[in-house]
Amino acid sequence: MNPIQMVDLKSQYQKIKNEINAGIAEVVESSAFINGPAVHGFQSALENYLSVKHVIPCGNGTDALQIAMMALGLKPGDEVITSAFTFIATAEVLGLLGLTPIFVDVEAHTFNMNVAEIEKAITPKTKAIVPVHLFGQCCDMEPLLDLAKKYNLFVIEDACQAIGADYTFKDGTTKKAGTMGTIGCTSFFPSKNLGCYGDGGALFTHDDHLDYLMRGIVNHGMFKRYYHEMIGVNSRLDSIQAAVLSVKLKHLDEYAAARRNAANFYNEAFVGNPKLITPSCADYSSHVFHQYTLRLQDVDRAKLIENMNSVEVPVMIYYPVPLHLQNAFASLGGKTGDLPVTEALCNKVISLPMHTELSLEQLEWITRHLLKFL
């Protein structure tokens, strides 16, 4: 049995090695390292896949979130409502731009923002909502979008963990994660569901003016060569990464299916065990299982981790500290008890290995040892 890893990019590469190597060689031969045909080709392939009018490639997912806030003209003091049960980047960019993150609680079963809590947090200063489609499942976007419309708020989707997930509206239409709000953001960090071999990210929008603004912002606020209309950033996806992504995009649905198979195996093994709550799958969203995250009931989590590690099974806690209790946000005055659901989750979640290359043998090993420990 191959060693079990949280993410196994090496085995995945072995299967697509020829295509990837050819794509990279083509970029190197052409020497069009920045903004070359590979980037344009990937951009249109992704626009097609997502059915979104514009994909704007950029340097990483964190930049994408920052560029979105800049393009929307958000100003210091503006309030932006988001989740505290996410990776720091979601709210970090708010801090960088002087915007005020307002953290609201999540639903215990989906780990995603609770729409009723969002409405309670809206004030005259609120300008935007940032839903995070955590672990690969969409937030319940229809009521969230209705709320945003009612209060005239922007919606910036953090789709860094959910590329490819489908949301189904009440009328039966479906849309991809990241294409429902004003702007969607994603990351191509290697371990993400669509990952490159370095850093990368992208913004999505249906709005022509925002597309225009964001293409300028990623390039130093420059719309005409050496004429700078605004302060921008330097954030680009390089051609080598785009070549890798073009190959991997073709496999994305197949990769999601492999992740779902692994999740089903876990679910079936754990069904009925009172100490484990398996991830819930909402009827309004497909799940692309960026992570497979269990909630533990009356289990010593530290002991579980130690035990699993002793049989060579890595497990991770996503996330141990909610954002409102991070030192980086101490100035906001968040305290324990503010977000009870989020805080409880931080104390009882555990994520198992999840990637496209998990073998039956590995899945059996993981589930057998976890159940034995319990």
Ligand SMILES: *Cc1c(COP(=O)(O)O)cnc(C)c1O
């Ligand atoms: C990975 C991630 C980001 C940041 O993406 P980078 O490409 O690492 O900058 C932001 N938000 C979420 C939810 C993420 O998982």
